[in-house]
Amino acid sequence: MNNYEFTVEEHQVQTRIDKLLTDLIEDVSRSQIQLWIKDGSVQLNNEPVKSNYKVEEADHITVTIPEAVELEAVAEDIPLDVIYEDDDVIVINKPRGMVVHPAPGHPNGTLVNALLHHCPDLPGINGVIRPGIVHRIDKDTSGLLMVAKNDVAHESLVSQLKAKTTKRLYQTIVHGVIPHEHGTVEAPIGRDKRDRQSMAVTDQNGRDAVTHFTVLETFEKYSYITCQLETGRTHQIRVHMKYIGHPVAGDPKYGPKKTLDINGQALHASVLGFTHPRTGEELLFEAPMPEDMSILLKKLQDSR
Template sequence: MDVKELLVCSEEEEMRLDLFLCRHFPDKSRNHIQNIIERGQVHVNGKTKKSNYKVKCSDNVVVTLPDPVNASIRAENIPIDVLYEDKDLIVVNKPQGMIVHPVAGIYTGTLVNALLNHCSDLSGINGVMRPGIVHRIDKDTSGVLVVAKNDYAHNKLAAQLKDHSMTREYVALVEQIIKEENGTVNMPLARHPKDKIKMAVVPGGREAVTHYEVIERFKSNTLIKCVLETGRTHQIRVHMAYIGHPVVGDPVYGYKKQRFNLKGQLLHARKLGFIHPVTGKYMEFETEVPDYFKRIIEILRKK
């Protein structure tokens, strides 16, 4: 373990704790810093604090950094569904059950492992653990992802995500009947105050906007299209649960008692559109929902 002791100076007073630490550890991402805080590895004057704690002048901040893990991210011969590929990027259709990139303790079986076997030229902006990864979808969410092969393409694609110009459309089967034809959920999201695994609607959290539209109604479920204006962790899942229509099969935010034998939520990233970082042309890719998703829809149509 590497223990660092920091003293808050006058110009740093009233900074959020996570931002204060980002200033002193510029090689660490804000998300990484927040995880360290949540795990109780940061003490302010001998006590643990939350990421949004405002530091005070002369606060004594002690940070315990875990020893680095020498993770070797290996290329693995895992089949991937490639929708498009050129020298700058690759678009894939990720299956349910696959993690996008390695995380602590999981270094195999991810999309990154498969991509390294498919092509060795991936952008290095996000480091050894997330080469080429511009955006993510949850492990048990299927659908379209774009991956950058070089840093120039990565920066251009990331800019489109940031300014909300990238088209991202999902299909979800949710619980109960949505009466209105369409709607928008505009509620801020942050880590759940009591359960750090979950996200939640939290005042003061990060802006999150989800637009939804009814595709088809069943006896006690609704098939909807969701368009993301922002891209927060678990955004659709949390927003739909918040308005009383959790995604069917969601083990975290959904009903405790599920009617179908599912391996995860019925949520599919159906469409992805963006401007090619080099050619400047708009490109759009669309995939059908997976077979297990179609099977549930057919069952509901017969009821």
């Protein structure tokens, strides 16, 4: 069994416990959290709790869940926004809210389930649960992902990521006014020792992480920026922007409770570039900002 322990912090006070745990435990749905609460797997201060309980500061929450098992991903007829496809690679524009691969709490409805229907030959590449997946973006981040359709393509794309030759550019809205046009955050990222479900800048077992950013517009309380990844650590942009005091707007895990309403972080993987694994051609793709984020940005622009 896996045990998770959380102590409620000031900024989390008065959040429903089922919502809080959905934010804290990645890739687990709120309905799954509610089932765990119902069967007693969630304890509040060593006592059972109800899903609608609003947490108080210093509340101690314990979650006991079964060990993760290797799931058998099944093909599902889920529409995909295919930006590019040939015999070797496929580039997808993932919507916000879609999990990339199955996990306990998210056995279906994922990008992998959709890909297995779209590309029936994928199961032999990179294992049962992550067929063809080369990199991932968070559930509530939208944008471009490249997927390998055969072993040769998979090896090539993974090598390009390791060599830092791919181009990955994100659009995001962050809290606060950044006073300079360009910046680089170079700070190692690892598991947060206080919360194993989160990442943090840490010198202890942290892996090197580099994010370059450019400020496009500033507003009274926010900045609209692009971030270019040199490395690809878990939650990298979200952690780095929090580290420099400009957390991503709408981020339920790393941002403030009072933020812009976008049902997830205002973060979009807008540009993806790589070398084609067979032809050697340099490919570059762009995906427009999703509508809800575009509306949010326009409201900020109109309020100036």
